[in-house]
Amino acid sequence: MSADICKILGIEYPIFMGAMTLVSESSLVAAVSNAGGLGIFATGDAAQKGGIEWARAEIKKIKSMTDKPFGVNVALFMKNVPEIIDAVCEEGVKVITTGGGNPAPYMGQLKSAGVKVIPVVPTVKAAVKMEAMGADMVVAEGTESGGFIGKITSSVLIPQVTAAVKIPVIAAGGFATGRGLAAARAMGASGIQMGTRFMVCKECTLPQVYKQAIIDQGPTDAIVEGLSIPKAAPHRSMRTPAAEALIAYEASSEANPKDYNKQFFAGRVETTGNFDKAILGMGQVAGLIHEELSASEIIQGIMKEYRETLEELKSL
Ligand SMILES: Cc1cc2nc3c(=O)[nH]c(=O)nc-3n(C[C@H](O)[C@H](O)[C@H](O)COP(=O)(O)O)c2cc1C
Incomplete structure (x- = not known):
């Protein structure tokens, strides 16, 4: 059953910006959080950018740009994970999303620091395992998504995950619209996580050529x-x-x-x-993205269409 993740996380709308290595840095993260969603900072590029000092400086920068909750993402196979976990706990970050491994060794430290732990999972089995390990929520990510992918489509994965676990589930992979948010909630998810949609965002610092490519390319170009x-x-x-x-x-x-x-x-x-x-992540959802908008316009547009969709469904 869907849960009120806004209340749990202190955000206004049930919309996460999924971490995107080399894309979701301070300006985009702060913009999404300021717009009422949950911006998530990707630390996957720390090695190229100057290591843990760079990651910590970005976290401090985000804190200077927003007083709203935001998250940090960590790929658990990276070398500097313990240092990133320390930075998350010491800087008072509210949420961590994890991928590529087992967060168990860090669970105690994160929980004592009051950090909500939200692993990203590609299968029902992984979701059940993460719940047993003490995860607060999971992001269930379908194969439509941009970046590294699992094998199962969102429409098949999400209802199975929401049926299998009691913790809140955030649906990811192929979401960019209010209709998508309504569909995710109908499948039992509590909210959505979007990556590709936020690449075509005014506060995203990616060069224009990539934003235009997402607008121009369709789902089969992913x-x-x-x-x-x-x-x-x-x-x-x-x-x-x-x-x-x-x-x-x-x-x-x-x-x-x-x-x-x-x-x-x-x-x-x-x-x-x-x-x-370039080899730059992009999801099939590119086919639904037609213009560059600000983070606030993206989130407000989705919420408007979501409410309209709920009204429309009432009369069916
Ligand atoms: C360019 C790009 C980079 C990504 N990097 C990461 C990452 O570092 N860590 C992670 O957990 N997910 C990463 N993702 C996945 C996103 O967080 C998100 O779950 C995914 O984009 C959702 O699917 P969508 O693209 O259909 O919206 C990345 C996605 C993209 C498009």
Whole structure:
């Protein structure tokens, strides 16, 4: 059953901006939180940006830009996880979302600091495990999403997760509209997490060429790398020459994991505006994104359409 996550988290609307490595930094996080949603800062790029000092400085910057709750995301396979957890606890961050591993070793520390722990899960099994471990909520992310992906679609994953756990579930993967929020809530979720929609946001510092690509590209342009490399994590990106070349490389006879990773990460760090060389996460939901808006316009537009949808459904 859906729960009042706004009350639990002290936010105004049940809308999270999912962490996006190299995208969800201070200006976007603060803008989403100031607009009444939950902005989530991605620490996945800490290694490229100057390590834990950079991450801590960004957290302080966000605190100087908003007095509203915001979250920090950590990929649990990274080297500097303990330092990031310390920074989250010491800086009074209210929410942590986790991915790529088991948050159990940090649960006690986070709980004592009053941080809500919200793992991102791609399967029902993982959701049940995280609930047993003491997670406060889970984000159930369908394969439509941008970035690293699981295998199950949102429409199949979300109702199974909401049936399997008692903690609140946030639906992610393919959401960008008020109709989507209504559908997520009908499936038992308490709110939505969006990534791709917030890339095309005025407060997002991505170069315009990428925002325009999301507007111009449709759902079938959200292509997936890593499907045929052993142990690679599949990743959904916008259609760029580098992403297409990587997929062609995977299919070739000389493909090997080491070179695949080298090419993948070279493209992933390209966020300076060199479209041809970039491998930048983008979800199938690009097909529903037609203009650049401010964080507040995005959230207000979704809430308006959500309320209209509920009215419309009453008369059916
Ligand atoms: C460019 C990009 C980078 C992402 N980086 C991360 C990340 O660092 N950590 C994480 O947990 N999720 C990451 N995600 C997933 C988002 O947080 C979010 O769950 C996802 O985008 C939701 O699907 P949507 O793109 O259909 O809205 C990323 C997504 C994108 C598009």
